Amino acid sequence: MSGAEAARRAFAPNWQGRAALAALAIYSVYAASQLDIGLERIWHGFSEAGAFLGRMVPPNFTRWQLLLDGMLESLQIAFISSAVGIVLSLPIALLAARNLMPWWVSAPARAFIGFCRSLHYVIVAILFVKAIGFGVLAGICALVVASIGFISKLFAEAIEEISPKQVEAVRATGAGFAAVLLYGVLPQVASRFVGFCIYQIDSNLRNSTMVGIVGAGGIGGTLFAAFKRFDYDFVAAILLVIIALIFAAELVATRVRAALR
CATH class of the missing domain: 1.10.3720.10 (MetI-like)
Structure with missing residues (x-):
């Protein structure tokens, strides 16, 4: 076996693994669409979180x-x-x-x-x-x-x-x-x-x-x-x-x- 053939066999692409990763990525996109997860909603959540954290400052240790x-x-x-x-x-x-x-x-x-x-x-x-x-x-x-x-x-x-x-x-x-x-x-x-x-x-x-x-x-x-x-x-x-x-x-x-x- 030549060196080039050995290298090709050693680093042969794992098509099953790639197919599994592609299927996982496709299903993740589908699941996100079904659960109403989008950038607009995430951005709105961050803005609300900022207002919420603002109401927590300063902490109250009186009780x-x-x-x-x-x-x-x-x-x-x-x-x-x-x-x-x-x-x-x-x-x-x-x-x-x-x-x-x-x-x-x-x-x-x-x-x-x-x-x-x-x-x-x-x-x-x-x-x-x-x-x-x-x-x-x-x-x-x-x-x-x-x-x-x-x-x-x-x-x-x-x-x-x-x-x-x-x-x-x-x-x-x-x-x-x-x-x-x-x-x-x-x-x-x-x-x-x-x-x-x-x-x-x-x-x-x-x-x-x-x-x-x-x-x-x-x-x-x-x-x-x-x-x-x-x-x-x-x-x-x-x-x-x-x-x-x-x-x-x-x-x-x-x-x-x-x-x-």
Whole structure:
């Protein structure tokens, strides 16, 4: 084979990929036309956004006590839901791990994890608000379900990626199932588990500010009430506090991850 022929074969055009990209572009244009998305509407939205942002300046922190109460409530929702979700996720993940359990155990566990992941946490919060009423309990339950869906999946995948040699070595000593988990499985995944847990706490801090919008407690309820009153300077204060909280949580999470390495 000559050099020119090899070059032509190495850089042969991918007509299937190009056709897929062209089809995606055509469908995007069609979908935009069906959804009434146009430059005129976008430009009008930017002008309205400018007026809206102008009403948010300067932020109003005079009702700091109401703001503080809402933020503390969101923090409590985040930490309680994370703790409960993580504790429940570990046994579910063990049941879902296909290298530890038979298929008739792992399949239902994976189906349950998929069910928890199938609905957005805001939709789950609405369901709990309708079921048990307004307040923080609905928000905690919604974020527990979201935590189980996310953490259990990551835990199960981490367990399935472990080396079987250590597990077999522990089994060779005649150890029971609990000892195999304690000495053969958990040492291999402990650091990853900690990282997943830190990420979930960070995620629930953000999510706890959203569930309040549907009546599940937290700063989201305060934010939604301020929007309904057209109290946009107070809205700006709430948003700034939420952003500061998320940045602080990210810094703490980064320090913890670095300390565990």
